[in-house]
Amino acid sequence: MTDDRPIHEVDPEFTALLTKDLQRQNSSIHLIASENFASQAVMQATGSVFTNKYAEGYPGRRYYEGCEFIDQMERLAQQRLLDLLGGVHANVQPHSGAQANMAVYFGLLEPGDKILGMRLDQGGHLTHGSHVNFSGKLYDFSSYGIDPETERIDMDALRAQAIEVRPKIVLAGYSSYPRHLDYEAFRSIADEVGALLMVDAAHFIGLVAGKAMPNPVDYADIVTFTTHKALRGARGGAIITNDEDLGLKIQKGLFPDAQGGSLYNQIAGKAVTFHEAAQPEFRVYAQQVIANAQAMADTFLARGVRLVTGGTDNHLVLVDLRSVNEDLTGKDAAKMLDSVGITLNFNAIPNDPRPPFRASGVRIGTPAMTTQGMREEEAVQTANLMTDALEAYGDEARLAEIEESVRALARRFPPYPEGFVGYPG
Ligand code: DSN
Numbered sequence: 092m093t094d095d096r097p098i099h100e101v102d103p104e105f106t107a108l109l110t111k112d113l114q115r116q117n118s119s120i121h122l123i124a125s126e127n128f129a130s131q132a133v134m135q136a137t138g139s140v141f142t143n144k145y146a147e148g149y150p151g152r153r154y155y156e157g158c159e160f161i162d163q164m165e166r167l168a169q170q171r172l173l174d175l176l177g178g179v180h181a182n183v184q185p186h187s188g189a190q191a192n193m194a195v196y197f198g199l200l201e202p203g204d205k206i207l208g209m210r211l212d213q214g215g216h217l218t219h220g221s222h223v224n225f226s227g228k229l230y231d232f233s234s235y236g237i238d239p240e241t242e243r244i245d246m247d248a249l250r251a252q253a254i255e256v257r258p259k260i261v262l263a264g265y266s267s268y269p270r271h272l273d274y275e276a277f278r279s280i281a282d283e284v285g286a287l288l289m290v291d292a293a294h295f296i297g298l299v300a301g302k303a304m305p306n307p308v309d310y311a312d313i314v315t316f317t318t319h320k321a322l323r324g325a326r327g328g329a330i331i332t333n334d335e336d337l338g339l340k341i342q343k344g345l346f347p348d349a350q351g352g353s354l355y356n357q358i359a360g361k362a363v364t365f366h367e368a369a370q371p372e373f374r375v376y377a378q379q380v381i382a383n384a385q386a387m388a389d390t391f392l393a394r395g396v397r398l399v400t401g402g403t404d405n406h407l408v409l410v411d412l413r414s415v416n417e418d419l420t421g422k423d424a425a426k427m428l429d430s431v432g433i434t435l436n437f438n439a440i441p442n443d444p445r446p447p448f449r450a451s452g453v454r455i456g457t458p459a460m461t462t463q464g465m466r467e468e469e470a471v472q473t474a475n476l477m478t479d480a481l482e483a484y485g486d487e488a489r490l491a492e493i494e495e496s497v498r499a500l501a502r503r504f505p506p507y508p509e510g511f512v513g514y515p516g
Contacts, residue, residue, distance in 0.1 A: 117505035120473055120497060121463065122435040124407050124456020125266070125294065127323040128463070128506040129360070135512050136363045137325050142356035149184075149342060161355055168358055171365035175300050177308045178331035180338025183361050184345055184353040185328030188293040191315035191345075192218040193225065194330060195289060198344020199337070200259055202229045207258040207286070209244070210234035212439045212447065214268035216291060233258065237268070237441055242400040244268070246276040253284045263307070264291030264315075267438050267454050269384075269403040274310035281312075287337075289313040293328075295405055297321025297458065300368040301377020304405065312337060318361050321380060321406055321458040322368055325360020376461060380406045383457040383470040390474035396481075399440055399452070408455040411440050415481045421450030424481060428453070431480050431490055432497035433473070463504040472500060 099106040116128070129137075141164065147154040150162040150169075169181040185191035196206070206226075209215030213236035217224045220232025233256045238245040253261060261281040263272050272290070281288035290307035296316035298304040307314050312333055319326040330345075332338040346353070367373060381404075388402045397414035412419050421437030428435060438454035445451050455477075457470065465473070476497050483489040 113507060113510065117507055118498060118501055119429075119432045119434050120465075120501050120504075121459035121506075122433060122455045122457070122473075123459065124436075124454050125317075125320045126456075127297075127320060127458045129319070129324060130363075130367060131512045132367070133325050133360045133363050137356045137360035138512075139356060139359055141359040142354075144355050145352045146355060147346065147352045149346070164355075164362060165358055168362035168365060171362060171369065172329060172331065175365050175369050176296070176306065176314075176331055178314070178333055180332045180335050180342075182330040182338065182342055182345060183327075183358050184350065185315075185330060186350060186354055186357070187326075188216075188291070188315060188317040188328045189218045190349055191317075191328035191330050192216075192291060193349045194341050194345035195260075195313055195315060196226065196230060196344070197348040198341035199287065200230060203231055205231045205233065205256055205258040206260045206262055207233050207235065207249075207253055207256055208262035209265055209268070210236050212443065213237050213441050214265045216264065216266045216293070219262055219264070219291065239442060242441060243270055244272070246273055246280070250276075250280045250283070253280045253286070257284050258286050260289050261286045262289045262291065263311070264289075264293070266294055267407060267409055269398075269400055269405055269407040269409055271305065271404045272307070274305060274307055278310045287312045289315065291315050293317040294320055294407070294456075297323055297368065298377045298380060298406060301374045301380075303374070303377035303381055308333065313341065318364050321377070322364060323373075323376075323458065323462060324364020324367065325357050327354065327357040327361055329361065379466060380457050380461045382467055383461050383465065384408055384455075386467040386470040387455060387457065387474040390471045391478065394475070394478045396478060406457050408457075409438060409440060410453050410455065411451060412453065412481065413451055415478070416484055419481065419484055420445060421452050422448065424453055424484070427484060427490070428477060428480055431476075431494040432501055433477055433480070459506075460504075463501075463506050465504055469500060469504070473497075476500070 145155045146158045146161045168183045172181040208219035211221045218226045220227045263277045288311045290311040293316045314331045318324040384403045397411040399409035425437040437450045438452045439450045440452035443451050480493045
């Protein structure tokens, strides 16, 4: 028999930390662009008995017995994902977005092959060829950035670069670029140089699922993403391909090349995530995420704060802090904002004169605050409070006043007012 006592009886030391983080989540305004709050149902699935099973392999072809229901559950997750986003082949096993990207590279390329992706410090991602990451160490990445004037991806320059480099994969996608991607141009560039088009949609796939953004599955050969950002689900990754053969190669790139046994509790959570994202309410949510980002952007601009690209089309706003205080680094600003109840991360701005660990910007994302229940009115309030705090940097008395207002606002919008399933808080 398993121990069926509640967690606070079994492990009070752990439970004290859990309680503190629940309180932290319930008492702040959350603006980390890659975070969200999973539902009770998703957490029930991730905390379920599916955590107990080994099932290496894929449905119908396992290295362990006892996989009858795991197979059905994984197939359910795959089918729900294809129904939600389109495509031909779905893989729901990646532990993370990084593992999803690794599986694509492992499955389709040889070490040393060429990929063209967006530079990390211009808005890309670690796994898009950063020299500190396996991607940059194993593959021959060339990087594109944004035009210094427009701060947008210059598709003509990208085309010229692709013609020169002749990569096997053209990789689109970002972790801090606040604008739509021109999928038609990406597609035609990939076709022109005989490359596959891969889109890493981790940040925005939830907005695609909610029909608030164009769908990269309509254009790309391969789409990778995470399931816990704007998609608001269980933590993990997934891959969709538009070709069965590509899907099978990538499937092998994941298992056995990159991963062993998958996290079946997380795959269970993904199955529930895809179900939730298919509901009409999720469309309302996705629209609201973008409306909130635009309301925040407009407020910052009205207060004289410079934003990279001058605004946003998606869930992201990238603030150039130098327009508020020339001496304030991203790191110091993020720490101060967290102390007054606004949680976000510092971020390099394009061509940042500061090193990445100090940076000159902060990145704002609206998926989590929208799940908290905030709408445009609160987004405007939040942007004003944030600007007040940045302007008051160093003035502790004023910051204490601002914190009171932030906490009062946050208290009206706790993500888990009743605690969460199996643990009342
Ligand atoms: N670490 C994620 C982000 O914050 O954008 C991407 O993997």
